[in-house]
Amino acid sequence: MQSYFLGGKYPDVDEAVKVALVLETYPLLERVELDTLAERSGVARRKVRIVLVLLKRHGLVREHRGGGWERLQTGLLSVDLSADLTDYEERRVQDRAKLRTMVSYCQSARCRTRFILEYFGEPVEESWVCGNCDACDAQERFSERTRRVVAG
Numbered sequence: 271m272q273s274y275f276l277g278g279k280y281p282d283v284d285e286a287v288k289v290a291l292v293l294e295t296y297p298l299l300e301r302v303e304l305d306t307l308a309e310r311s312g313v314a315r316r317k318v319r320i321v322l323v324l325l326k327r328h329g330l331v332r333e334h335r336g337g338g339w340e341r342l343q344t345g346l347l348s349v350d351l352s353a354d355l356t357d358y359e360e361r362r363v364q365d366r367a368k369l370r371t372m373v374s375y376c377q378s379a380r381c382r383t384r385f386i387l388e389y390f391g392e393p394v395e396e397s398w399v400c401g402n403c404d405a406c407d408a409q410e411r412f413s414e415r416t417r418r419v420v421a422g
């Protein structure tokens with residue numbers, strides 16, 4: 271589920287090639303809509319946009335003010351976008367790690383403050399909790415209930 275969402279964020283090399291191939295079928299300086307490119311390449315719109323931004327960075331395409339893109343040069347496929355796409359892959363891995371950390375934070379019954387301190391590498395004493403966050407409150411309620419059960 272999580273990787274389903276994150277996996278769809280950035281284009282891979284295959285998708286970049288698909289977009290470039292579609293774009294190559296249009297004459298130079300002919301305006302093409304983003305939606306058209308997405309539809310014809312079968313690549314998600316937001317990924318097509320990223321590919322176009324990368325091609326733009328290499329001076330191969332130009333964006334119109336009113337939307338749409340045009341090809342400035344031939345040989346879109348001769349440009350090596352793999353370095354750019356590797357950046358995205360790295361970002362994707364980082365996003366996934368960040369999400370995992372967030373999920374474990376939310377699932378953790380441990381003190382939130384302690385979790386954050388440990389996350390940033392701060393030394394924390396073995397039994398230390400802040401006593402002020404929702405996890406500490408929940409823990410406190412739980413111990414009270416347990417004490418009552420044991421006492422009663």
Ligand SMILES: [Zn+2]
Pocket residue numbers: 380381382383384399400401402403404405406
């Ligand atoms: Zn706490």
